[in-house]
Amino acid sequence: xxxFIFPGNFLWGAATAAHQVxxxxxxxxxxxxxxxPGTIYAEPSGDACDHYHRYPSDIALLxxxxxxxxxxxxxxxxxxxxEGEFSYAELEHYRRMLAACHEHGIKPVLTLHHFTSPRxxxxxxxxxxxxxxxxxxRYCERVVDHLGDLISAACTFNEPNLPVLLSxxxxxxxxxxxxxxxAAQAFGVPPDRVGLFQFVAQPQMRDIIFDAHRRAFDILHxxxxxxxxxxxxxxxxxxxxxxxxxxxxxxxxxxxxNYLEQLHGDDFVGVxxxxxxxxxxxxxIQPGENVEKNQMGEEYYPEAxxxxxxxxxxxxxIPVIVTENGLSTTDDTRRVExxxxxxxxxxxxxxxxxxxxxxxxxxAMDNFEWVSGYRPQFGIIAVDRKTQQRTPKPSAYWLGxxxxxxxxxxx
Ligand code: BGC
Numbered sequence: 001x002x003x004f005i006f007p008g009n010f011l012w013g014a015a016t017a018a019h020q021v022x023x024x025x026x027x028x029x030x031x032x033x034x035x036x037p038g039t040i041y042a043e044p045s046g047d048a049c050d051h052y053h054r055y056p057s058d059i060a061l062l063x064x065x066x067x068x069x070x071x072x073x074x075x076x077x078x079x080x081x082x083e084g085e086f087s088y089a090e091l092e093h094y095r096r097m098l099a100a101c102h103e104h105g106i107k108p109v110l111t112l113h114h115f116t117s118p119r120x121x122x123x124x125x126x127x128x129x130x131x132x133x134x135x136x137x138r139y140c141e142r143v144v145d146h147l148g149d150l151i152s153a154a155c156t157f158n159e160p161n162l163p164v165l166l167s168x169x170x171x172x173x174x175x176x177x178x179x180x181x182x183a184a185q186a187f188g189v190p191p192d193r194v195g196l197f198q199f200v201a202q203p204q205m206r207d208i209i210f211d212a213h214r215r216a217f218d219i220l221h222x223x224x225x226x227x228x229x230x231x232x233x234x235x236x237x238x239x240x241x242x243x244x245x246x247x248x249x250x251x252x253x254x255x256x257x258n259y260l261e262q263l264h265g266d267d268f269v270g271v272x273x274x275x276x277x278x279x280x281x282x283x284x285i286q287p288g289e290n291v292e293k294n295q296m297g298e299e300y301y302p303e304a305x306x307x308x309x310x311x312x313x314x315x316x317x318i319p320v321i322v323t324e325n326g327l328s329t330t331d332d333t334r335r336v337e338x339x340x341x342x343x344x345x346x347x348x349x350x351x352x353x354x355x356x357x358x359x360x361x362x363x364a365m366d367n368f369e370w371v372s373g374y375r376p377q378f379g380i381i382a383v384d385r386k387t388q389q390r391t392p393k394p395s396a397y398w399l400g401x402x403x404x405x406x407x408x409x410x411x
Contacts, residue, residue, distance in 0.1 A: 031044075045368040070106050137212065236304065240278075266316070302327075
C-alpha cells in the first residue's frame with residue numbers, strides 16, 4: 001500500500017451549472033426550447049434543485065463533506081434579462097453566493113457561460129452572429145466589476161466543442177428535426193440562424209465563440225481581482241481500433257485539437273471527461289451489448305481521464321484542471337469505483353510531471369440533464385424532487401474524505 005499525496009494547493013470540488021440546478025431560469029433560451037410544442041426535451045427544468053434559494057445550505061454541505069472548492073455558473077439571462085438591462089439584484093445574488101463560498105473555506109471557480117444564453121440573444125442569431133462577442137464582452141465587464149474580487153478562477157465558456165462531439169455521437173442531427181423549425185419560429189429567425197450554443201456544429205460558430213473568449217479573457221484579467229482564466233472542453237479519450245489509426249487522428253483533430261490549439265496563452269484548460277470513443281477504419285465503433293455502460297449509454301471507462309489529461313496538456317501546453325468527471329448511474333458503488341480509478345489517473349499524470357491543478361466531480365447533486373431531463377443521476381448528493389431534501393450518497397463521503405486528506409491510497 002502506498003499513498004499518493006496531491007500538491008498542497010490542489011482544488012477539490014464538485015461542479016454544477018446554473019440552468020441545471022437553480023430552477024425557473026425563465027429568461028433563458030433553454031426555457032423556451034423546453035416548452036415548445038414537439039420539444040426534444042424529455043421534461044422542463046422547472047424548479048430544478050432550487051439551488052437559487054438553497055445555495056447557502058448546499059455550499060455548507062459541500063464544505064462539510066471535505067471539499068475546498070466549488071465550480072458553478074452564473075446565468076447571463078438573469079443578469080441581463082433584456083438587452084442592455086442589467087439587474088443589480090441578480091449580481092448581488094451571485095455576490096452573496098461567492099461570499100458564502102469564502103465563508104466556508106471554499107474557492108469559487110466561476111463559469112460565466114454554461115450552455116444557456118438569454119432568450120433575447122436568439123433574435124440576433126445567437127452564437128452564429130458576429131455581434132455576439134461584443135454583447136458577451138459587455139456582460140463580462142459587468143460581472144467582473146461586481147464580482148471580480150471574490151472569484152478564485154473563471155471559465156469563460158463550457159464546452160464550445162460539444163456540438164461537434166454530439167454530431168459524431170447522436171443518431172440524428174437536431175438541425176434536421178421539425179423541432180428546429182419550431183425553435184426558429186419561436187426566436188423569430190430563419191432555421192439557419194438558430195445559433196444555439198449546445199447544438200450547432202459549424203466552424204463559423206467556433207470562431208465567434210473564440211472571439212468572445214479572447215475578449216472575455218482580457219476583460220477578466222483587467223480586474224478587479226486577480227485569478228486564472230480559461231475555458232473547458234468536452235474531451236473523450238479517442239482510441240483507435242481495427243485499423244482506425246488515421247480515422248482516430250481525424251477525430252482527434254476535429255473534436256479536440258482544433259480547440260486545444262487555440263488555448264496557448266490561457267491560464268488553464270478545463271478537461272471534462274466521461275468515457276472513451278473507439279474509432280475504427282469506418283468511424284465510431286459502438287460499445288457492445290455486454291459492455292458496462294453509464295445511463296447515457298457510454299462505456300464505463302474511468303481510465304479515459306488519463307488519455308484526455310495527457311492529450312490536453314500536450315496540445316494546449318498549459319496547466320490542466322479537471323473541471324468535470326463522473327458517472328451517471330443508480331448504483332453509487334460503481335461511482336465510488338469510477339472516482340477511485342479516475343483519481344489514480346490524475347495521480348499518474350501528476351507523477352509524470354503534468355501540471356494538474358484540481359479535480360471536480362460532475363455533479364454536486366442529481367440535476368436537470370438537458371434533453372434527457374431528470375432521469376440520469378450524476379450527483380454525489382441525491383435530491384428529492386418534491387421536497388428538495390438533499391441526501392449525500394456514499395460517494396460524496398468517499399470523495400470528500402479524499403479531498404480532506406489530499407491523498408489517495410494506491411493499491
Ligand atoms: C456538461 C454538463 C452535463 C454533463 C453530463 C457536460 O457535457 O458540461 O452540463 O450535465 O456533461 O452530461
